[in-house]
Amino acid sequence: MGPMPDPKRDTYHHGDLRHAIILSALEILDADGVDAVSIRAVARRAGVSHSAPANHFRDRGALLTALAVHLFHALNEKIESDFASAPSNLRERVQSFTRMLIDFGLKQPNRYRLLWRRDLLDDTDGQLQTEMDTLYDRLADEIHRVGVGKRFDRDTYAVALWSMVHGYVSLRLDGNLESRIDPRSGTKRQDAIIEAFLDAFAT
Amino acid sequence: MGPMPDPKRDTYHHGDLRHAIILSALEILDADGVDAVSIRAVARRAGVSHSAPANHFRDRGALLTALAVHLFHALNEKIESDFASAPSNLRERVQSFTRMLIDFGLKQPNRYRLLWRRDLLDDTDGQLQTEMDTLYDRLADEIHRVGVGKRFDRDTYAVALWSMVHGYVSLRLDGNLESRIDPRSGTKRQDAIIEAFLDAFAT
DNA sequence: TTGTCAATATGGACACTGTCTATTTACAAC
DNA sequence: GTTGTAAATAGACAGTGTCCATATTGACAA
Known part of the structure; x- marks a missing residue:
């Protein structure tokens, strides 16, 4: 008016x-x-x-969903571009990937958290699904390329790694965990758990 | 009035x-x-x-915190009572523990989610801290008793397992993962990732 | 040039919410 | 009994999402 x-x-x-x-x-x-x-x-x-x-x-959910799509897309693009200058070693590629995810989460807590707030986002949004799938497929691809054990299905190892990464970031962001150096290996704990994972699961 | x-x-x-x-x-x-x-x-x-x-x-946060304390306490008590009839095998004890956590999360999504919504809870609440510490200490205790590798610090293995469990439940609850049987081992995926973890890290 | 129409923007309204306040009620201790 | 305190009440305020009727604009057809 x-x-x-x-x-x-x-x-x-x-x-x-x-x-x-x-x-x-x-x-x-x-x-x-x-x-x-x-x-x-x-x-x-x-x-x-x-x-x-x-x-x-349409509503707040649609707004947050669009924002999440925006953030997912930027993250996927960054990962893709960083992998253009691909690390040679396959294990290093996995470490590089998980480090990107973990660093993103720790440095941009509010952005990272939004990405997984399914309760606030629109599950039926196609773009959102696409971006999430892209990210997950990339992770699964890397962990499969490095080779995994034979006792379990390949996807099990991907899920295990994905769970560990997401769980670690979540716990850190929620203040349930502190940033620490692994006293025995001298590496950051977030690197240590991935390294231990690769030690164990990778062939 | x-x-x-x-x-x-x-x-x-x-x-x-x-x-x-x-x-x-x-x-x-x-x-x-x-x-x-x-x-x-x-x-x-x-x-x-x-x-x-x-x-x-005092406010909504205090109410939700009291509710979370209530839930944590019940969970801790259930774990304690279930462990009274303690499984003999140390690996089975860990599996039993993580299964309880994961089952709780999958069967009571809203309760499980609340427990980790630090943004809604009062960080400074002593009871809440106590209950959370009790749960974590129990997990760390079990994973340490079963024995872990030597390359990294003991806490690293506890954090890795904790991250994996919490991450798996979170992903499942958010609908990013489906309930599946590991096709190679024939066990549930949530059991398989723990089993794989123990295979790898436990001495 | 004019007219029409859809897209975009505006402000008012409604039912919620958390939280603050003053007030009333009940009970327990003196 | 009186008094004080804990526990309940209703009312108010600002903020929210969302719906609605209205106003403005730009593009395209006549």
Whole structure:
């Protein structure tokens, strides 16, 4: 009804509000966590009315899902580009992969956490599924290439590694675990558990 | 102001509202997940005014923390009692322990999830810390008794197992993983990853 | 140039929520 | 009995997601 109350904009239509909203949401996510990412807060930061986002996102879930897709995509691209200059050693490739995931989680807690908050995201979103599958397939591929034991199915080893990585990051982010150097090997604990895993499972 | 609007109660004071609130909260948690556990919803179910719980719980975080303590305590007690009739074989003890944790998580998703929602709980609560430590110490104790490799610190193996268990349950609950039988060994996947872990790390 | 229509943006409204406040009730200790 | 305290009450406030009617814009057809 009222004409353009926002000083930062001289046109009624924003132009690329969808993108602007995602960026605003990301800033709020980084700063104050996912709980602070409300539609109204994002709209305020983007300088639009509280109901403008509804034109681009059905509800809060759709907004968070789009944000998650954005983050997954960036992560997958980074992994892909880092692997372009591929490490030679297959074990090092796995270590490199898991280190990327763990570092991402530890350095960007709010981003990492959002990626797995299925309760907040839209399970039926195709893009989200695609990005998640891409990440998982990459992990499974690397662990399979390095070779695993014969007692169990190949997927079992992939699931075991995936579980360990995700569980470790989750426990660290929740404050249930401290950053430590493994006193016997002198390596970081997050590297040690992966190394121990490879020691054990890799052929 | 108004005198006793609740038909289910004939005394102004409830008697043991604190306990009743925790039970109501648990029912709502089981039925609709933690998001549905609002102070007002719990109060409604307990048949008291929306602000009655404030006399027993500072805020929603305190309520959820008390609920988590309740659940942790019950879990720890069950584990302790199950271990009274202790399995003889040390490896079986570990398998028994992790199976209890994993089964608990898979059968009571909302309860399990709450236990690790540090963002919703009060980190500074002493009881909560105690219960969590009890659980972790039990796990670490069992994995240490079974014996682990020598390349890394003992805690590294405990953290690795803990991470794997927690990660597996988390992934399953989030729908990122399906219940499967390991086709090579014929055992459940959740048993297979633990068995593989023990194969590898245990001396 | 004009008209129409869909997309986009606006603000008001509603039912929730957590939390704060003042007030009432009940009980226990003096 | 009086008094004090714990435990309950209703009311209020700001914030939320979401729905709704309305206003604005730009593009495309006539």
